[in-house]
Amino acid sequence: MATRERLPPWHERQRLPNGREVLIRPVRPEDAEPLRAGFALLQPDEVRQRFLYALKELTPEMAERFTRVDPRTEFALVAAEPLPPGEALVGAVARVAIDERTQDAEFAILVSRYIANMGLGRYLMTRLVKWARGKKVHRLYGDVFEHNTPMLSLAQSLGFEREFHQDSPGLIRVSLDLRSKPPAEGTAGG
Numbered sequence: 384m385a386t387r388e389r390l391p392p393w394h395e396r397q398r399l400p401n402g403r404e405v406l407i408r409p410v411r412p413e414d415a416e417p418l419r420a421g422f423a424l425l426q427p428d429e430v431r432q433r434f435l436y437a438l439k440e441l442t443p444e445m446a447e448r449f450t451r452v453d454p455r456t457e458f459a460l461v462a463a464e465p466l467p468p469g470e471a472l473v474g475a476v477a478r479v480a481i482d483e484r485t486q487d488a489e490f491a492i493l494v495s496r497y498i499a500n501m502g503l504g505r506y507l508m509t510r511l512v513k514w515a516r517g518k519k520v521h522r523l524y525g526d527v528f529e530h531n532t533p534m535l536s537l538a539q540s541l542g543f544e545r546e547f548h549q550d551s552p553g554l555i556r557v558s559l560d561l562r563s564k565p566p567a568e569g570t571a572g573g
């Protein structure tokens with residue numbers, strides 16, 4: 384009889400459509416160096432989509448900041464090889480940070496092209512929404528380039544609304560009001 388592996392909270396194994404297994408788990412400080420190493424594998428457009436500007440490298444200071452989250456106001460997940468933190472290659476990162484003045488939270492997701500289009504972005508976004516709801520966040524939002532149609536489509540499919548900003552040409556803010564109840568699964572909204 385096979386025993387089911389018990390994983391800590393927010394840890395989950397996922398098998399991707401290409402057969403590769405990843406471990407979705409909270410980011411750890413030990414992930415700083417693998418994040419820096421993986422950054423070199425990203426295309427300039429992937430970096431721009433996530434950071435909204437060109438960035439040549441992920442500095443040690445930036446990596447340190449990304450991997451040390453304040454659990455009261457921040458949450459970050461990675462999709463990584465099923466190896467110990469610090470050894471595992473990280474293929475996707477999803478973050479959310481609460482602005483305590485407004486109870487709104489900003490999200491960001493980066494999925495490497497090596498594992499893109501396999502449902503990880505959607506899955507990670509649903510995890511961020513779940514965490515934000517648990518923290519009583521009012522609104523979850525993120526800024527997306529207008530030509531990033533995969534992210535805009537994903538956000539729309541999850542109920543996010545588009546907001547255009549005159550002061551940020553080329554960017555669309557997508558937001559989800561979390562104060563209302565989510566629609567029941569399998570029912571059409573109307």
